[in-house]
Amino acid sequence: MLTSPIVLGQIVVNGLSLSSIYILVALGFTLLFGIMRVVNFAHGEFAMLGGFSLYYLYAVFKLPWLLAIVLVPFMVALPALLLEWLVFRWFYQKMFQSMIGLLGLNMAMIYTALIAWDAFERNIPAAFDGIVRFGGIIAPIDRLVTIGISLLALAGFYLLMVHTRWGLAMRAAAQDVDIAATQGIDTRRIYKLAFVVAIGLAALAGALYGQIYSVSPFMGERPLFVAFVVVILGGMGSIPGAALGGVLLGFTESLLGTLYGGSVAAYASFGIVILLLIFRPWGLLGKPE
Amino acid sequence: MASIASTDVASASETAPVTGSDRMSRTTIVMLAVVAMVLAIVPYAINERFGYHIAIIVCFAAIGACSLHLIIRTGHVSLCHSAFVGVGAYVSAYVAVTLGFPFLGGLVAGTLASALLALLIGPIILRLTGKYFVLITFLLGEILRMVFMDWQSVTGGANGFNDIPAPAPVFANPKWFYLLALGAAAFCIAVCGRILSSEIGRFVNAIRESETLAECVGVPVIRTKILIFVIACAFAGFAGSLMAHYARYISPPNFGPIESLNLVIMNVIGGMNTLIGPLIGAFFLVLVPELLRDYVQLQHVIFGIVLIVVMAFMPGGMASLKDVYALMTRRSGRKS
Numbered sequence: 001m002l003t004s005p006i007v008l009g010q011i012v013v014n015g016l017s018l019s020s021i022y023i024l025v026a027l028g029f030t031l032l033f034g035i036m037r038v039v040n041f042a043h044g045e046f047a048m049l050g051g052f053s054l055y056y057l058y059a060v061f062k063l064p065w066l067l068a069i070v071l072v073p074f075m076v077a078l079p080a081l082l083l084e085w086l087v088f089r090w091f092y093q094k095m096f097q098s099m100i101g102l103l104g105l106n107m108a109m110i111y112t113a114l115i116a117w118d119a120f121e122r123n124i125p126a127a128f129d130g131i132v133r134f135g136g137i138i139a140p141i142d143r144l145v146t147i148g149i150s151l152l153a154l155a156g157f158y159l160l161m162v163h164t165r166w167g168l169a170m171r172a173a174a175q176d177v178d179i180a181a182t183q184g185i186d187t188r189r190i191y192k193l194a195f196v197v198a199i200g201l202a203a204l205a206g207a208l209y210g211q212i213y214s215v216s217p218f219m220g221e222r223p224l225f226v227a228f229v230v231v232i233l234g235g236m237g238s239i240p241g242a243a244l245g246g247v248l249l250g251f252t253e254s255l256l257g258t259l260y261g262g263s264v265a266a267y268a269s270f271g272i273v274i275l276l277l278i279f280r281p282w283g284l285l286g287k288p289e
Numbered sequence: 290m291a292s293i294a295s296t297d298v299a300s301a302s303e304t305a306p307v308t309g310s311d312r313m314s315r316t317t318i319v320m321l322a323v324v325a326m327v328l329a330i331v332p333y334a335i336n337e338r339f340g341y342h343i344a345i346i347v348c349f350a351a352i353g354a355c356s357l358h359l360i361i362r363t364g365h366v367s368l369c370h371s372a373f374v375g376v377g378a379y380v381s382a383y384v385a386v387t388l389g390f391p392f393l394g395g396l397v398a399g400t401l402a403s404a405l406l407a408l409l410i411g412p413i414i415l416r417l418t419g420k421y422f423v424l425i426t427f428l429l430g431e432i433l434r435m436v437f438m439d440w441q442s443v444t445g446g447a448n449g450f451n452d453i454p455a456p457a458p459v460f461a462n463p464k465w466f467y468l469l470a471l472g473a474a475a476f477c478i479a480v481c482g483r484i485l486s487s488e489i490g491r492f493v494n495a496i497r498e499s500e501t502l503a504e505c506v507g508v509p510v511i512r513t514k515i516l517i518f519v520i521a522c523a524f525a526g527f528a529g530s531l532m533a534h535y536a537r538y539i540s541p542p543n544f545g546p547i548e549s550l551n552l553v554i555m556n557v558i559g560g561m562n563t564l565i566g567p568l569i570g571a572f573f574l575v576l577v578p579e580l581l582r583d584y585v586q587l588q589h590v591i592f593g594i595v596l597i598v599v600m601a602f603m604p605g606g607m608a609s610l611k612d613v614y615a616l617m618t619r620r621s622g623r624k625s
Contacts, residue, residue, distance in 0.1 A: 039420050090601035097600045099366065099423050100557055103550055104596025111589035225431055228424045236420065263439055270432045277425065278413055 009137030011254050017143045019250025020150030024205035025223045026230035026242040028198030034174040034237035035194045036092045041102040044220030045109035046199045047206025049076045051215040054207035055124050065127035072207045073200030080199045113217035121214040146208050235283025341463035347575045348470035349528050352477045354555040354567035356524035359517050364497035365422045369430030370552050375544025377403040377526025378533040382450045392456040396530045403526025404519050411518040437541040449540030456534050477524050
């Protein structure tokens with residue numbers, strides 16, 4: 001079965017698009033943890049909001065797809081600053097309290113969405129039809145666009161983190177907040193910036209994910225599960241680790257999901273996590289504690 | 290990182306002196322006995338079928354919350370506790386219905402199955418501290434729920450498990466089942482209280498405050514954690530078995546992440562530093578939804594917000610209200 005180029009191509013393209021979405025989710029999650037020591041249990045719900053934003057912008061208000069997908073992160077992340085002010089800022093540098101408190105936020109957001117939008121699943125119509133052929137491999141264009149958008153976002157994230165003063169400040173704060181503050185870094189502003197970036201990435205991932213599957217108040221569960229697996233695989237707070245974990249999980253799921261179905265893929269990814277915990281509990285790229 | 294996790298919990302427990310747990314245990318026991326007696330009488334005084342039902346649900350919630358409390362006291366928050374309740378429920382139902390054993394066989398099998406699973410998975414996941422433990426238990430809860438869904442030949446899948454018999458014909462009446470449930474809850478709470486006030490309880494406190502330090506002074510850290518985890522999960526399975534034989538019908542959503550989270554909420558709202566905390570929480574979380582029956586979704590939103598507020602401003606929970614009150618009166622006294 002694996003020798004068939006069509007199946008192989010499908011696995012590769014699906015693997016790439018899943019990986020890129022997973023990396024977007026996990027990057028934000030690990031960024032929030034690395035800088036603010038906040039375990040964001042509500043991360044999947046911001047992805048859900050991203051999905052709904054794309055649904056409204058593209059399917060209801062009929063904006064051009066590219067404009068809609070660019071607007072989505074801002075539409076979610078900027079209003080989310082209100083939540084940052086109301087909820088998140090109380091939990092900075094308090095890991096234990098943040099987990100439980102944000103679980104509460106997670107539940108409040110799911111059920112608020114349920115009251116507002118009901119439980120039924122909405123489909124976002126496909127933005128691009130048609131397929132591309134490379135030799136024997138057939139790739140649907142919308143999957144390629146998903147991969148392209150994610151890669152652009154990842155490149156932007158990389159530039160922000162590595163080549164700007166803001167990125168430098170964020171990396172400094174991730175290493176040691178107090179020392180960063182004594183060097184004149186305004187940590188309050190850095191927190192806000194990191195928050196907007198993380199939530200924006202989650203929203204973008206949610207929009208792309210909702211485009212592939214469907215949009216509903218419960219759609220955040222899967223991205224949250226994924227973010228957990230990815231950060232455990234890659235090591236929490238480690239940005240290259242999130243990338244590596246995302247690729248591993250995306251391809252595992254694509255391969256097993258294509259050959260054996262979705263639930264086998266989920267069991268397998270959990271099995272991998274357990275194996276990793278036995279042999280390298282600090283993650284593939286994390287540091288031993 | 291381990292130290293971060295434990296100092297976080299330590300700061301949360303500042304308001305309640307750990308050393309006080311031994312001294313408090315006698316008043317605690319007396320109070321619990323009084324509460325149990327009141328509980329035993331109240332539903333009979335109301336004498337309404339619905340009253341018994343609520344009382345029974347409170348008993349199940351109390352077993353679940355108190356057993357989770359044992360794990361939380363070691364500084365680990367488990368997000369898959371109701372999945373273990375589910376393991377007990379399904380195994381018990383399978384043994385009683387499909388294999389045709391009497392109720393007691395199901396109860397024992399359910400309890401043991403849950404404990405066995407905890408014994409298998411515990412040594413792996415209990416090496417993790419703080420955040421990683423929370424994440425992995427969340428994943429485990431999801432996986433177990435998927436197993437309940439997918440293993441249709443045993444669990445009935447999404448349709449659930451039907452026609453589970455009552456423990457005995459007399460217990461088909463909630464009036465009498467209530468006594469069984471109350472007895473079970475009293476037994477579990479007593480055992481949890483006894484464990485926490487014993488030598489092992491002091492180990493548990495030491496582990497929560499600092500695992501490294503506990504290890505250095507000779508506390509068998511990993512063994513104690515596994516022991517506590519297995520006991521707690523056994524109680525969860527025990528409660529699950531009783532639930533299956535009370536409700537007569539179980540399905541995967543009964544044991545999902547929301548239910549696990551509810552058990553955590555009971556501990557958090559009530560207070561994570563004393564055994565009274567989860568009991569207060571269990572009452573609160575069973576009774577309040579009954580008052581808000583017409584607003585099921587809104588009540589989840591409210592609980593979510595309560596959780597945020599409690600964690601942000603009152604990490605000791607309701608059990609620490611006394612301290613908050615003392616602090617406030619002292620402050621105002623100083624002002625005047």
